Amino acid sequence: MALSPPLSVADINECRRYPGRLCGHKCENTLGSYHCSCSVGFRLAADGRSCEDVNECHSSPCSQECANVYGSYQCYCRRGYQLSDVDGVTCEDIDECALPTGGHICSYRCINFPGSFQCSCPSSGYRLAPNGRNCQDIDECVTGIHNCSINETCFNIQGSFRCLAFECPENYRRSADTRCELLPCHENQECPKLPLRITYYHLSFPTNIHVPAVVFRMGPSSSVPGDSMQLAITSGNEEGFFTTRKVNPHSGVVALTKPVPEPRDLLLTVKMDLYRHGTVSSFVAKLFIFVSAEL
Known part of the structure; x- marks a missing residue:
């Protein structure tokens, strides 16, 4: 009796025969069987066929905040930080003071901190406003923290x-408080040439004031038809910061025409000649001008 040759058995490629039905993601044929595998971000479930999402956030891949998404994850940063363009997982501090708008964040000085910033003010004379960004002048005269004597006025x-x-x-x-009136002249020959009134004024502005700027107005307390006046700076303007300008027949202004480059105190004497009913009366304004530093 003759023996028949052994029968050869061909492997069945289950993955090709049943596409998409055997495995949740990937199907790999093996001899006599098949094997399921999953894409990145997933792992094989207990049934050996399905794929379930891997929560990568459990391994803390992000330097700050992690949000799991289907098949992947996303890193986020807290306020004051931004995600690195290099690795996408590291949070880098945002230097708010160096941003294009950084010069406008604080009115005086901006100090950067990790995740935030802080505004500061000059060491004396100012305090930080409630908004944490602007500097408010401290009125030493109102708060009583000045050292003026009883015979002096705090400004x-x-x-x-x-x-x-x-x-x-x-x-x-x-x-x-700030006004002197001419006494009766009697026999003093020089007296009629003196101003009828001398008034003291105090004003202040910063070095960065926009010029030209009107800083003082002068004119009679009341005018009558036919009045005219002349205004002139008689002292204190040796460097030519100021000029006078007539506004109408009975009033004029003192204007700053060029910036004062640094903080300083100035005393400007302004004389007004009032022409009324054929007579001339003079009045003088003493302007104490305090130019403060730019804030």
Whole structure:
């Protein structure tokens, strides 16, 4: 009896015969069987066929915040940080002070901190406003933290204060806190040429004030038809920062025409000649001008 040759058995490629039905993701044929595998971000389930999402956030791949998404994850950063363009997982501090708008975040100085920033003010004369960004001038005269004597008047300026005192010159009497009136002339020949009134004013502005700028207005307390006046700076303008300009027949202004480059105190004397009914009366304004530093 003759023996028949052994029968050869061909492997069945289950993956090709049943596409998409055997495995959730990938099907790999093996001899006599098949094997399921999963894409990146997934793992094989207990049934050996399905794929379930891997929560990568459990392994803390991000330097700050991690959000699991189907098949992957996404890193996020807290406020004040940004995701690195290099690795996409590291959070880098945002230097708010160096941003194009950084110069406008704080009114004086911006200090960067990891994840945030802080505004600061000059060491004296200012305090940080409630919004944490602007600097507010401390009015030393109101708060009483000045050192002016009882005979001096405290005048607040940006970031500081001044103690002021004045005496009426000869032939004048004090008629108000800052005003001197000419006494009756009698037989004094020079007296009629003196101003009828000398008034003291105090004003302040920063070095970065926009010019030209009107800083003072002057004119009679009341005018009558036919009045005219002339305004002139008689002292204190040797460097030519100021000029006078007539606004109408009975009033004029003092204007700053070029910037004062650095903080300083100036005393400007402005004379007004009032022409009324054929007579000339003179009035003088003493302007104490305090130019403060740019904030």
